Amino acid sequence: MIYQGNAITVARGPEGGGDDIARLTLDLKDESINKLSSAVIEELGHAVEAIRAEQGLTGLVIGSAKEVFIVGADITEFHAMFEQGEASLATMLERVHGIFNAIEDLPFPTVTAINGLALGGGCELTLTTDFRVMAESAKIGLPETQLGILPGWGGCVRLPRLIGADNAVEWIAGGKESRAEAALSMGVVDAVVPQEELEAAALDILARANDGELDYRRRRAQKQAPLNLGPIEQMMAFETAKGYVAGKAGPHYPAPVEAIKVIQKGAGETRERAQAIESKAFARLALSDVAFNLVGLFLNDQVVKKKGSRYAQQARPVGQAAVLGAGIMGGGIAYQSAAKGTPILMKDIKDEAIELGLKEARKLFAKQVERKKLTSAQMAEKLTNIRPTLSYGDFERVDLVVEAVVENPKVKDAVLTEVEGQVGEHTVLTSNTSTISITRLAENLKRPENFCGMHFFNPVHRMPLVEVIRGEKTGDAAVAATVAYARTMGKSPIVVNDCPGFLVNRVLFPYFGGFSQLVAQGADFQRIDKVMERFGWPMGPAYLLDVVGMDTAVHAGEVMAEGFPERMAGMAGERGDGQGKSAIQVMFENDRLGQKNAKGFYAYEEDRKGKPRKVTDEAATALIKEVARERREFSDEEIIARMMVPLCLEAVRCLEDDIVASPAEADMALIYGIGFPPFRGGALRYIDAMGVDAFVSQAERLAEELGPLYAPTEKLRQMAAAGERFYPAPSRA
Structure with a gap:
């Protein structure tokens, strides 16, 4: 030797x-x-x-x-x-x-x-x-x-x-x-x-x-x-x-x-x-701060992966999956499962919906062939992993079901109770809901311990995050199986507890609330978009609302307002200050739904590749003028503070309320799910970088004018006074 x-x-x-x-x-x-x-x-x-x-x-x-x-x-x-x-x-x-x-x-x-x-x-x-x-x-x-x-x-x-x-x-x-x-x-x-x-x-x-x-x-x-x-x-x-x-x-x-x-x-x-x-x-x-934050991002990603691995080790394997509700979302889920090797049944009650789901899956596979990631033969083989059906005939052999029907609690309740009677006693049921309480959806189920949320983000094939939502009666086995299946699909699952909007949407909507207040006070929505894109977001808030869809935003805003009335009242409808409607509500009432009907805050035209390209629309600008109750000029720094403070505060509240288990998971969910600027490390690392005391001071100043959405929590004030952070300070070796 x-x-x-x-x-x-x-x-x-x-x-x-x-x-x-x-x-x-x-x-x-x-x-x-x-x-x-x-x-x-x-x-x-x-x-x-x-x-x-x-x-x-x-x-x-x-x-x-x-x-x-x-x-x-x-x-x-x-x-x-x-x-x-x-x-x-x-x-x-x-x-x-x-x-x-x-x-x-x-x-x-x-x-x-x-x-x-x-x-x-x-x-x-x-x-x-x-x-x-x-x-x-x-x-x-x-x-x-x-x-x-x-x-x-x-x-x-x-x-x-x-x-x-x-x-x-x-x-x-x-x-x-x-x-x-x-x-x-x-x-x-x-x-x-x-x-x-x-x-x-x-x-x-x-x-x-x-x-x-x-x-x-x-x-x-x-x-x-x-x-x-x-x-x-x-x-x-x-x-x-x-x-x-x-x-x-x-x-x-x-x-x-x-x-x-x-x-x-x-x-x-x-x-x-x-x-x-x-x-x-x-x-x-x-x-540099960029390197510090990107290294932190890598370490946080390892935390998420290790937690996911621990869940997966406890899980019964998912050998056969099913998705209820075809269409674009169902087709995307079916594609992702089939592409990664888990056979999936795709059920709907209408032939045309089944065909729409298959069309979506075929389109996504065809893009893989176009990019030389797959051969035509491999595409054909993977497509056989998707089996369309109008009946529950083979559901007794399914290990996990993803319900992906319309975002309506009555419809989801009817579908979930129906499918529960068609599957085995150990089959895990999940709902791809973005806002509806998992505990509420479990009320009429005979085996609520087998039920949890499995919230995919759109488009399914691109967005890495899956929120796995634990309801009050959800069992560990259901969570473990859902996490394991999400990992098999190539996703990054993060387990969160049930609340209105869960983690990501709950944190996102105060950001939209900040946007609505800025517009109401006379800020130009296109300028807000440009400032936030320079800050690092892939798209500004108005553009993001167009992508989300104004109808979806109004519905989710109502859920947030019901769940957190003290700070989110009028999040998407009446502003909550008795002084008129929000910009989001005005767009919705004027049938400006965003990209889905080619008009929202912007108008949309197809580019050479057939993708929507936003253009300025004078009609939208005129509608927004009716929303503004005053005229004020805002600096870039003011716009950033008014947008980021409520988002970051809601991330803090989610951590304090035990909706998410750790700062690492909270930050990664926002980066994976809504494109929080990676080089800034996440909402909680962003607060650390500013200094908790400086962030609390900024929030308190804004809360005096703008109300509870900007008010720091008592625990955050205590952290500021004690000089604490969300992440440990680097130790000097």
């Missing part, structure tokens, strides 16, 4: 190789995956020192004993690491570069055997060796820009020299992982083989390198020399890319463009100088 650590071992003579070959194996104890924590990096440094001191070696194979190679750096350490400041980050980066350079400079050929995921720092480690061989099922990539940073362990230096600047820009700025064949065609890896042949292929490459057939020294020199690019090539590779990437990333996500600048600045430099440029840029990005 050359070296033995907690995560790394180095031994002579891997299986099938001679005693002169060293095998560095990553196998982090007590973990299911390998990750490059600070402790593992320290071990890697000692392992490389041991390899350099060992006599008689002619090659090195780096591999993994786990199903993955390395998933990347240990992101749980990032917040504390970033808090150390620029000097500490520079020291850390210098240390890692020294270790990685030592691997690259070993006096014999080296190869990495990539058996599974090789992401981030794991991918960068593979780039230090002379050659890479990859299993057919493995994936590789540099996703750092998705965390608001850039590859800081040599990725911006080695990858462009290996595959060319333009290809490296695509990989690094895009931040996506690639399959083995794509990596091979790009030149990132040298061979792709079946998993069982990986070790033999790596040893074969070393043998050919030692025999002189493969020139590892030339490959090594190429990675360490400046990029050979002329002025025109530089302009084509970098300047054009910066404009394109900036347009796609938007102004709130600087990392992709910064990564291109780093590659450009380092292109004419030697290895060490280019690495210094990379390190400086990494430290600058790591200290």
Whole structure:
């Protein structure tokens, strides 16, 4: 044994190789995956020192004993690491570069055997060796820009020299992982083989390198020399890319463009100088609020996944599902289930509704074929997972039913009580309601413990969130089965307790309330949209209302007003201040329902792809003038505060009322469900960033003028006085 650590071992003579070959194996104890924590990096440094001191070696194979190679750096350490400041980050980066350079400079050929995921720092480690061989099922990539940073362990230096600047820009700025064949065609890896042949292929490459057939020294020199690019090539590779990437990333996500600048600045430099440029840029990005929030988002996502996994482990598997109510929503649910491999019955009482649901599913599958995600044969096979029916004939074999009929409590009650008599005693019933109380819908069921909410967001195939709503009598088994089924469908389920609007709609409607009050006081709704879109929302509130539909908004607003009259009275109808109707109600009464009938706050025309494109409509502007009871000018900051404070306060109330279990789940639900700006981290992290005391002061000032919707809770005031936060402050290691 050359070296033995907690995560790394180095031994002579891997299986099938001679005693002169060293095998560095990553196998982090007590973990299911390998990750490059600070402790593992320290071990890697000692392992490389041991390899350099060992006599008689002619090659090195780096591999993994786990199903993955390395998933990347240990992101749980990032917040504390970033808090150390620029000097500490520079020291850390210098240390890692020294270790990685030592691997690259070993006096014999080296190869990495990539058996599974090789992401981030794991991918960068593979780039230090002379050659890479990859299993057919493995994936590789540099996703750092998705965390608001850039590859800081040599990725911006080695990858462009290996595959060319333009290809490296695509990989690094895009931040996506690639399959083995794509990596091979790009030149990132040298061979792709079946998993069982990986070790033999790596040893074969070393043998050919030692025999002189493969020139590892030339490959090594190429990675360490400046990029050979002329002025025109530089302009084509970098300047054009910066404009394109900036347009796609938007102004709130600087990392992709910064990564291109780093590659450009380092292109004419030697290895060490280019690495210094990379390190400086990494430290600058790591200290930004964007990186802090995106790392927090990743950690919150892990919380949601772990909770979902725990539920799924307790669940009876869903082998056969059913959806009641075809149409667009039912068709979308049927498509998602069938696409992910769970057969589903799609029932309705009308042939035309069944046909509409099938048409929706076929359209979504056809788009997958168009994008080359599926072949026509695969589409045909997956479509057989959807079985349309007008009867309950096969429902006794169904494990879980999703009711997706019209949002009317009487209709839903009739459908749910009817289907309960047609299914087995252990079948889970769920309702895709967006507002109606699950406890109320369970009142006439014989087995209310088998019933819960399963709220999908529209469009089903795109929106990742599913709210799983626990009613007063819902049993753990029903929740577990619903969570497991949602995960099987490729969704991110979050379990919440029952209340009007559940979590996401309850939090969203105070945001709409803030919008209505602004319009009533004379703010231009188009300006509000632009301000909130600059703030980071994918669409402003008026545009979002058009997408939701004014009829849906009025109905949901009535539910909110009934449930929380002290602050949400008149949320979508009468304003609650005795001074007229809301803008939403006026649009509804004038049959301006939004995109569904091509007129709302905006008018809608079809673009070249057949999608609705919003245009200014003078008729809408005239109607809004009737709503405004006064004329006031609002600054951007005032608009943001008036929109964000009520939304954030309702998220706080949901946490305090135990509707949602943790800040992480609350924030992820808003990001997954309504597009809360990811780079801001979520509503509760947004409050933390402002400071709870500063947020409470702002809310109290607004509440004096605007009423209870803006009033902070007593518990939030206590948090402010005690200097507390929703998330732990990063600990300084």
